[in-house]
Each structure stands twice: as structure tokens, then as C-alpha cells.
Amino acid sequence: MSQLFTDRDRLLSPYKLCSFLVLFILFISTNIFAIDDIGPKQNLFKISDIQIEGIKKVEKEAILERINSRKGMMLDNYLLRKDIQRIYSLKYFEWVESHHRKLKGKDILVFKVKEKPIVTRIIFEGNDEVDEDDLTSQLKTKEFSILDVNTIKLDLASLQKFYEEKGFYLASVDYELRNRNEENLDLVFKIREYEKVLVKKISFFGNKAFSDDEIKGIMETREESLFSFMSGSGNFKEFNFNIDIERIKDFYKTKGYLLVNVGTPDITVSEDRKWVFISVKVNEGPLFTVRDITFQGEVLFSDSELHEKLKLKSDETYSEALLRQDVQMLTEMYQDKGYAFANVLRTLHPVPGENRVDVEFSFEKGKIAYFGKIVVKGNTKTRDKVIRRELKIHEGAMFSGSSLRESKENVNRLGFFEPGSVVFNTVSPQGRDDVLDVEIQVKERNTGQISLGAGYSTATGAFLQASISQNNFRGLGQNLSFSLNIADSNKTFNIGFTEPYLFDTKWTAGGDIFLTSNSQSSSYDYKRKGFDIRVGYPIFDYTRLFVTYKFEDTQLENVVDPTIDPDTENGLASSVKTTILRDKRDNRMEPTKGYYLSLSAEYAGVGGEKKWFRNEFDGRLFHRVVGDLIFRSRLFAGKIERDGRAIPRTEKYTLGGSRNLRGYSYEDIGPKKTVNATIEGVNRDYTFNSGSLFSAYTQIEFEHPLAREAGLKWVLFFDAGDASPVDDFDLKMDYGFGFRWFSPIGVLRFEFGYPLGDDEQAGSQFHFDIGQLF
Structure with missing residues (x-):
């Protein structure tokens, strides 16, 4: 038997070379042959059988399937060498050898192996x-x-x-x-392991346009802080820091510093290996403005139309971020004309001797394309139709870039899929370069939520909260929820259901059954039970019209304000409410940009024992100022009018507390009246808030993460408003600060409010509450 090849290519020593020549001669006479240098292609023998020796754990078939040699084939040195390499590439063996064995006139190819441990x-x-x-x-x-x-x-x-x-x-x-x-x-x-290394200090040198704190604000790498033990912030991670360097460059270019250069950071570890000190040199360069913006190539639109669409303007500061947005917008303009493969190139030409730059956009339109098949994959629970009804693209329609983008945004907005998992892939079928099939890949998330929490709120006292919700009930996009809140001064039960596409139409329908017991007011306690039914229909993009019918029964208990008339308060209210709602927030739980507008008109008197007209406006604005600093504002106004009957006190407006004017206590703002009464055996003058038929207030906040990983944020706020007749409106103001923890049971708010103006002597207010404010 002869050894034909091994997997180890060795340099031939003189001794081995002599051995090789001897073996070569012996092969000619006795069919014994060994090769380290393959040389020209040679036929060795016709394979009668193939045997594998040395295997214990690896299946023989796994090796036979890997090699190309077969019974009946003529074996040559090249085929043999490739087969040895294929066996070795299985990564199961330390070495592989081939041998030729003569047995009863048959030529057998033998592979000997040694398995790895x-x-x-x-x-x-x-x-x-x-x-x-x-x-x-x-x-x-x-x-x-x-x-x-x-x-x-x-x-x-x-x-x-x-x-x-x-x-x-x-x-x-x-x-x-x-x-x-x-x-x-x-x-x-x-x-x-050594000990954790924390960032003690980040220093910048050469930065004049922006302070160290401004630059640090855009970085993920943070200096060690008071909350590092909770959030892990302050840990030095080299990969994240390298990305931070690119963030700094992009930040400067977005602010007009086109030639900024960020040097290689100097990272120093303290002798005790506990701290990292980082020094970054920045060469800002000059501030650039835009001179001329020109368009070249296959231009489909007039210069005036293109200039009007651009966010980057002549004679304004250059911005890399605006330039990227303009490239995306121009690409979509072409794609909306059907040019799916349009290419928009941008070239920058710095003006010699001036701190100005010319921007040139060049267009390659390609050919017009159409949407082909639209396929949804990865939705094991959610029905196809739930996804398809959010699409603005259709099979056979001309390609549209903006419709494709908006379709993806709509599917993401459903909230049924993992963040970042929604992918729209476009592929041309074979032989059709004017058609683009769309494959929608999704990864479903758990849309059911169960929460149970307990705590203490200055608004409601000690509380126990439980809720069960399913936002994608039966995979049809339906919402089913149950909530229970038991507190010292407020007990609420609610069960609700919403069908977003009734009978596969654009109509929305839903309803709630509720039961409330409230003792927050110093004037009375009340119980309220009832139900509501609502339907809605989209009248514009992101805008819906809702009509809600509500039926409720209110009963007062423990009335201490002697001016309250039980006949006015107790009884049935049957109302119809019409609402126009426009919602363009990027995230309903933690919005960072966009707005929310609601305008409603309610009439109570469709049966029942109470009558009134109520009109309300609620507007909310969200804007990212810089980095993770978010500006949030809210404006609310409401007015209720009589329709021949007295207005119940429970329907009137008051302000104060953790939900509106935070520098004041609950029900501290509104028309007051002083009456003589006996309460719990004490006869004296008591002051009660009688409620107003009109109220308006605004809230302004700046919110920023304090410890990202822990879900902790700080907030500065300013509130202003009043609850009083329009002709006697007296603006009350307050300011303050607070902390928010986005915990598993909801948003926990800790806030300190201070009144302004004539009420400054009233003292501060501390509020602890649960739930997002707006």
C-alpha cells in the first residue's frame, strides 16, 4: 500500500528529495508512489472502491459526500489533491493521508484520517x-x-x-x-478582569465654536457621574468611543465647519487602573457658507422648483445634515415620477480664497419602473391584511419613493414588530428590469402587556395598579385592554376594545365600560359608572374624525360644601362628542418630534338629566433641540356652556396639582367662595373651589436623559394658566424641576414646583405621580 498525498506541504530537504526519487522509481515497478509536488497531471489508477480509516465519531458518508472521487473513475493526482483538501476543510481532522491498496486485483483508494479531539x-x-x-x-x-x-x-x-x-x-x-x-x-x-475602568475626564483642545459640554452632549461615552452605578454610564468602551469621534466630525460639518479635523485621541489609564482620561484635539477650520447651488445631468424639474424644495440655501451656513436630507428628498422626487433607480450625486467645490462652498447636484434618472409582487414574510401571528392596509404602494402601480417610505413608516407605527426589524427589500425579477418586487420582512414582538404596580402618589395617595392589554388581539390589529387602579382617593376600573379597521374598511370602532370612585376633592366624593361607544374615520393623512356617545351615572357622597345641590350633581348624563384628531408624533410613548392636535365639541342632553355644551382644544408640540435634549409644550383650553340647566360641579374646571400647574396643590386654582359650615363637629368659615366654566393653561418642558440605560431623565418646566371666567382671567405661573423614571409599571414622576408672582409666598409643591404628562 502506498501513501499518495498528505495535507502538509513541506519544503523538500535534500534527504527528502532523495527519498522522493527513490519512491518514484519504486512506484513505477511496484505501484508505490508519494508526492509532495504534484507536477503535471497524471492518471494514477481506476478506482475499484473507496475506504475511510481512522474515523470514530465522524460518519463515513459525510466524507464520501464531500469528495469528488467515485467508484469507476480514473484517479489523477489533481483530483486526489483536491479531495484531500476537501476532507481537511471539514475541520474534523488533525491530518489526512491518501493510500493506494491492491486487494485481489482491485485498486482501492484509502483515506486515513486522525480525528481532532x-x-x-x-x-x-x-x-x-x-x-x-x-x-x-x-x-x-x-x-x-x-x-x-x-x-x-x-x-x-x-x-x-x-x-x-x-x-x-x-x-x-x-x-x-x-x-x-x-x-x-x-x-x-x-x-x-481587573476592575472596571470609568471615564474620569474628557477634555477637548482647539474647540472655540462649541464648548466641551456641547460636544460631550452628542457623545455616547460619558464621564463618571452620581448615577453611574445604576446606569453603567461612565464605562469606557473603545468601540463606542470610535463612533463618538465620527459623531463629533459630523456635528461640526452639520454646523458648517466643512474642513474640521479631529485628531487621534490620547487615552491615559491611571496608575491604579480605575480611571481613563481622554484628550481630543480638534482643528475646527473656518465656518463655511453656501454660495451657489447648481443642478446638472438629467434634470426633470425647473431650477426654481428644485431650489424651493431644498433645505440647504444659498448665503446660509453649510450643513452636512441638511445636505443629506436634500439628497434623499431629490431622490424621492425622481422616484415619485417612476424612476426607481434614480441616482443623485452631490459634489462640493470650496471657493478658493473664500470660506464658501458651491454645491452641485448631478442626476441620473435611469428607467421608469413599476411595483411587482408585494410579499410579507416573518409575520407568524399578524395577518397579512393588517400590514397591507397600512401600505401606500400597490402591485402594478408606478414606482414611488415617498410612498414606499411612508408605507414602511406606517407599518413601523403599528407597534407590532421589533424596533428596526421592518425591512422593505426591492428586487427586480429575472428578465424584468422595469419591475420591482417588494418583500416586506418583519419580526414580531410581544404585543401583550401585563403590569402590576404599587406605590404612593401625592395626587392620589397610596395606589395599587394592574393592567392587561393586547394591542394585536387575534393578530387583527385590534386592541383589548383591562385596567384597575386602586388608590386612597381614586379607584378606577376600565375595560376597552378598539377595532381599527371595522369590516376591513377605514372605519374605526370601539368602546369602554368604566367605574370610578373619586375622593380627591375637598368638597365632595363621587362615584361614576357608565360606558362609551366611538367610531372614527380618516379624513386626511394622520387625521381622523371621531364621534363618541357616552352614558354615565354620577352620584355624590360625603358632601362637605353646603352650596352644592345634590339634585344638580346626581343623575344620568347622555352625551355625544365629536373630535378631530391629528397625530404626527414619532413615538406615542416617548415622542421626540412631531405634534398632536385635538379639537372636540360635546353636547350632553341626548336624553338623561343633565345638559351642557363643551368645547376643548388640546395641542402638543415636540422638538429635538440638540442631541437628546427634547422641548415639549402643551396648550389646553376648555369652555363649558349652559343649556337651560345648572352645570354640575363635577364637570367644571379647576387647576393645580401634578397634572397641570405644578406649583400649586390640587384644586388650588379656580373661583373660591367662603361659607360658614359645620364639618366633623367644627363650625367655622370654610373656603371651597366652586369650579369655572372656562380654563386655559400651557406647559413648557425641557427633558434630557440623566442615565440612559436606567431610563432616568431630568426635566425643567414652566406652567401658566387659570380656571376662571374669561373676563376675570388672572394668569397664574410656576416653574420647577423634576426627575422621571421610565419603569416597568409606567413613568414615575418626581417634581418640585414653585409659584411665581403674587403667589411666591405660598411655598413650593412636591408631586409624585405615575404616567406620562403629555
Whole structure:
């Protein structure tokens, strides 16, 4: 039997060369042949059979399927060499050899292998701060897998990165193989964690246009702070810091510093290996303005139309961010004409000797295309129609870039899928370069929520809260919710259902059943129960018209204000409310941009025992100022009018407390009256808020993360408003600060309010409440 090839290509020593020549001669006479240099192609023998020797754990068929040699084939040296490489590429063997065996006149091709050992156990040593299960989840090597050193090296890199993300910047990871026997071994990862390295100081040099704090505000890398132990902020992560350098460059270019240069950061570790000091040199360069904006190539629109659409303007400061938006907008203009493959190139030409730049847009329109098949994938629960009814694109329609983008935004807005998982892929079918099929990939998220919480609120006292909701009930996009809130002064039960597309039309329908018991007012307690039914229809994009019918029964208890008439308060109210609602917020839970507008008119008197007209306006604006600093504002105004009957006190407006004017206590603002009464055996003059038929207030906030990972934010606010007749309107104002924690049971708000003007002596107010304010 002869050894034909091995997988190890070795340089030939003189001794080996002589051996090779001897073997070559022996092969001619005895069919024994060994080759290290293949040389010209040669036929060796016709294969009668193929045998595999040395395998214990690997199946023979796995090797036979890998090689190209087959029974009956003429074996040549090139085919044999390739087969050895293929077997070795399985990564199961330490070495592979081929042999020729003569048996009863038959020529048998034999592959001899030595299997790699099995990784019986994976052991971590030195991981005092990180859980073993967390480290195991980072590995591609698994227990009882065949040893693969290349995979282990990838595992080392994954573990190193994982430790860096945990804040152990100086951690080192190595490995060791410990033999248990000839066929099994232990893979040991040897870890030196050291202590977490925190960023003590980030310093910038050369920055004149922007302060250190302004630049730090756009970075993910943060200096160590009071809340670092909660959020993990302050940890130094090299990967994130490298991205921060690019953020700084983009920030400067967005502000007009086209030639900014950010030097290689100087990173210094303290002697005790606990702190990192970072120094960054910035060469800002001059501030550039835009001179001329020109259009070249296949221009489909007039210059005036294009200039009108651009956000980047001549004689204004250059902005990289605006330029990117303009490229996207111009591309969509062409795509909306059907040119799906339109290409918009932008070229910058700095003006010699001036701090100005010319911007040139060049267009390549391509050919007109149409939408082909639209396929939805990944929706194991959500019905196809729930996704398709949000689309603004249609099979066979001319391609439209803006419709494609808005369709993706609408599907994302449903909230049924993981953030970032909605992908719209466009592919031309074979032989049709004027058609684009659309494949919509989604990854479903858990749309059911169960929450249970308890705590204390200055508005309601101690509370217990429970809620169950399913925002994609039966996979049809329906909303089913149940909530229960039990507090010292407020008990609420509500069950609601909403069908967003009634009978697969654009109509929305839903309803609620509710029961409320409230004792927050110093004048009375009340119980209210009833139901409402609502229908809605879109009248414009993002705008719906709703009509709501509500039926409720109100009963007062523990009345201490002797001026309140129980006959006016108690009884049935049957009302119809019409609302126009426009919602363009980017996120309903934590909006950072957009607005919300609601205008409603309500008439009570469709049956029942009470009558009134009520008109209300609610407007909210959200804007990202810089970085994560969010500006939020709200304007509310409401007016109620009589329709021949007295207005119940429970329907009138008062202000004060954690939900509107936070510098005042609950029901502190509104028309007051003083009456003599006996309460709990004490006879004296008492002051009660009688409520107003008109109220208006505004709220302004600046909100910024304090510890991102912990969901903690700080807020500064200003409130102003009054609840009094229009002709006696007396503006009350307050300011304050607070903290918000976006916790599993909701948004917890801790706020300190201080009145302004004549009420400054009233003192401050502390409010703790649950729920987003607006």
C-alpha cells in the first residue's frame, strides 16, 4: 500500500528529495508512489472502491459526500489533491493521508484520517464579576463539539468585546487546552478582569465654536457621574468611543465647519487602573457658507422648483445634515415620477480664497419602473391584511419613493414588530428590469402587556395598579385592554376594545365600560359608572374624525360644601362628542418630534338629566433641540356652556396639582367662595373651589436623559394658566424641576414646583405621580 498525498506541504530537504526519487522509481515497478509536488497531471489508477480509516465519531458518508472521487473513475493526482483538501476543510481532522491498496486485483483508494479531539467541557477561570452563563452565550464553540482553533480565536475576540461593553476595558482573555485522554479535552478560558475602568475626564483642545459640554452632549461615552452605578454610564468602551469621534466630525460639518479635523485621541489609564482620561484635539477650520447651488445631468424639474424644495440655501451656513436630507428628498422626487433607480450625486467645490462652498447636484434618472409582487414574510401571528392596509404602494402601480417610505413608516407605527426589524427589500425579477418586487420582512414582538404596580402618589395617595392589554388581539390589529387602579382617593376600573379597521374598511370602532370612585376633592366624593361607544374615520393623512356617545351615572357622597345641590350633581348624563384628531408624533410613548392636535365639541342632553355644551382644544408640540435634549409644550383650553340647566360641579374646571400647574396643590386654582359650615363637629368659615366654566393653561418642558440605560431623565418646566371666567382671567405661573423614571409599571414622576408672582409666598409643591404628562 502506498501513501499518495498528505495535507502538509513541506519544503523538500535534500534527504527528502532523495527519498522522493527513490519512491518514484519504486512506484513505477511496484505501484508505490508519494508526492509532495504534484507536477503535471497524471492518471494514477481506476478506482475499484473507496475506504475511510481512522474515523470514530465522524460518519463515513459525510466524507464520501464531500469528495469528488467515485467508484469507476480514473484517479489523477489533481483530483486526489483536491479531495484531500476537501476532507481537511471539514475541520474534523488533525491530518489526512491518501493510500493506494491492491486487494485481489482491485485498486482501492484509502483515506486515513486522525480525528481532532472533542471539547468535553468549557471552563472559565478568573471571571469573578461576570456570570458564566453570560460568557457562554458569547461563544460559538459548544461542549461536545470537535475542536476548532479558528473558532476559539473568534470566541476570544467575542469575550474581549463583551468585557469591554461591561466596562472592563483592561480585561484580557486567553485559552488553554487540557487533555483528558487521547480523544477528549477541556477548553479553559483564562480571564483577568481587573476592575472596571470609568471615564474620569474628557477634555477637548482647539474647540472655540462649541464648548466641551456641547460636544460631550452628542457623545455616547460619558464621564463618571452620581448615577453611574445604576446606569453603567461612565464605562469606557473603545468601540463606542470610535463612533463618538465620527459623531463629533459630523456635528461640526452639520454646523458648517466643512474642513474640521479631529485628531487621534490620547487615552491615559491611571496608575491604579480605575480611571481613563481622554484628550481630543480638534482643528475646527473656518465656518463655511453656501454660495451657489447648481443642478446638472438629467434634470426633470425647473431650477426654481428644485431650489424651493431644498433645505440647504444659498448665503446660509453649510450643513452636512441638511445636505443629506436634500439628497434623499431629490431622490424621492425622481422616484415619485417612476424612476426607481434614480441616482443623485452631490459634489462640493470650496471657493478658493473664500470660506464658501458651491454645491452641485448631478442626476441620473435611469428607467421608469413599476411595483411587482408585494410579499410579507416573518409575520407568524399578524395577518397579512393588517400590514397591507397600512401600505401606500400597490402591485402594478408606478414606482414611488415617498410612498414606499411612508408605507414602511406606517407599518413601523403599528407597534407590532421589533424596533428596526421592518425591512422593505426591492428586487427586480429575472428578465424584468422595469419591475420591482417588494418583500416586506418583519419580526414580531410581544404585543401583550401585563403590569402590576404599587406605590404612593401625592395626587392620589397610596395606589395599587394592574393592567392587561393586547394591542394585536387575534393578530387583527385590534386592541383589548383591562385596567384597575386602586388608590386612597381614586379607584378606577376600565375595560376597552378598539377595532381599527371595522369590516376591513377605514372605519374605526370601539368602546369602554368604566367605574370610578373619586375622593380627591375637598368638597365632595363621587362615584361614576357608565360606558362609551366611538367610531372614527380618516379624513386626511394622520387625521381622523371621531364621534363618541357616552352614558354615565354620577352620584355624590360625603358632601362637605353646603352650596352644592345634590339634585344638580346626581343623575344620568347622555352625551355625544365629536373630535378631530391629528397625530404626527414619532413615538406615542416617548415622542421626540412631531405634534398632536385635538379639537372636540360635546353636547350632553341626548336624553338623561343633565345638559351642557363643551368645547376643548388640546395641542402638543415636540422638538429635538440638540442631541437628546427634547422641548415639549402643551396648550389646553376648555369652555363649558349652559343649556337651560345648572352645570354640575363635577364637570367644571379647576387647576393645580401634578397634572397641570405644578406649583400649586390640587384644586388650588379656580373661583373660591367662603361659607360658614359645620364639618366633623367644627363650625367655622370654610373656603371651597366652586369650579369655572372656562380654563386655559400651557406647559413648557425641557427633558434630557440623566442615565440612559436606567431610563432616568431630568426635566425643567414652566406652567401658566387659570380656571376662571374669561373676563376675570388672572394668569397664574410656576416653574420647577423634576426627575422621571421610565419603569416597568409606567413613568414615575418626581417634581418640585414653585409659584411665581403674587403667589411666591405660598411655598413650593412636591408631586409624585405615575404616567406620562403629555
